[in-house]
Amino acid sequence: MIMTIIVITLIAFILGIDDVSTKMFRRPLLIAPIIGFILGDVQAGLAIGATLEIMWMGIGNVGAYMAPDLITGTIISTSLAIMSTNGSIETAVATAITLAIPTSILAQQLLVLIQTINVSLNSWAKRLADNADVKGTVWLIYPPALLTGAARAVPTFIALYFGAGAIQSAVDALPTFVINGLETAGSIIPAVGIALLMLAMLKKFELWMFLVLGFVLSAYLGLDILPMTLIAIVFAYFYEMITRKTAAGANGANESSKNTGEEEYDL
Template sequence: MLLQSIIISIWAGLCALDQFGPHLGFRRPLLAGVVVGLILGDPVQGLIIAGTLELMWLGTNNVGAYQPPDVISGAVVGTAIGIMSGKGTAAGVAVAIPVALLVQQLSMIIMTFNVVLVHRADKVVESGEFYKIDKLQWLGALTFFLSRFVPVFIAVYLGAGAIKTVLAMVPAWVMTGLTVSSKIIPAVGLGMLLSMMMKKDMWIFLTLGFAFAAWMQLPTMAIAAIALCFAAIYDMIQNREGAVETSDQESDTSKVTVADDDEGSYDL
């Protein structure tokens, strides 16, 4: 039990590193949760719980600087408790949501704490000991690892009973408020993205994108395809104005390059 709890917590820590590193996919509920099923010796049950959580959290992802509810610890603890309590998916989902919300707050604290690293880096760089940059980078990895390892260990080792006791102390209206706010906060991430992108004329395209989604209810992929065309048209208009500056041959080659890039972007 202790050994399994430790292995599961290490796994949660590694999934957190995937979230802040390579994005292999283990930061998603299905891939994070399915491994917990394997560790606990009930792969099929784990698969079903993790799949349910994946569907529930399909749209939960980071935008800009926004830290979403932590689906990693939610999925790992949810799957573990679902299997260990013998109550399956229902228990898994019930535990996963509050855990994800609590670790989300913890993740924001870690992101604030890590400011220390970059200030330390300022000093290191000044002194010329550049190899120490590597250490600071990996120190950041350690803080993110622990931010999932510790809460997941507490939750899994002390079990669902302890989680319920802790949650019972939090008033229901606070939990409701937290859930509501976790759905509003993506606006901060979008605001952050827009603050980097809102230059001359860009309000036109923001309005277009919003209108296509809000009134016409087009799927994101369709809007992306339309946006690609608008990007090309906008480029043509901008380029016609500036075409006087460059010779014909040069603007021809530049057209080809931009077209290539737009094709590539669309494949994303």
């Protein structure tokens, strides 16, 4: 078991650095199946990943605002859920959702701390600039990279090493109606992610019409996401064309600069 925990800790370290550099694995659906594979339950990993992916769909760093840390949250909650529920995928998903929220928010505080520590890099960078030392700039990323990796790996190790037993007895002690409720919550809570997306995208009232259109095409006609997207591109093209023509008619320059201002406010 200790070997498995060490492997997951290493993965947390690597994915932690990936999140601030290449950004190839930073979504729950891409992380949870890997954890599931290591713990020998890919199916649970897939189900947890899919649920968390949709739950956190609208979550992301916008501007300087720091979002809950999905990386640490997904790794810890998926591992603990699979380790402490014996085989039942539904219970594992319910446990993972419950754990994902506190872990993501706690881990977020560590990232805030790191960005504060990183302020010291500025004086280093200024010193390099003073000396016109281009070679020296290579080293600027190593201390913060180690720090970021550790900020993901250390909490993961602690949570898995000390938490697994506690979570297991907690899950065993929970009455069935709570587990059932959490399982149902798993398919309702994605509404939060979707509502967050709406909050970011509904900048004007007329844009609600596209939401209605998408809902109708999917709910009544049962269209899949892919044909849906292609239809959406057609509508997007003509909507953009119409709004541009109207704006050009009514002194375009003012109109478009006003719109940009509104967007930034809403974000």
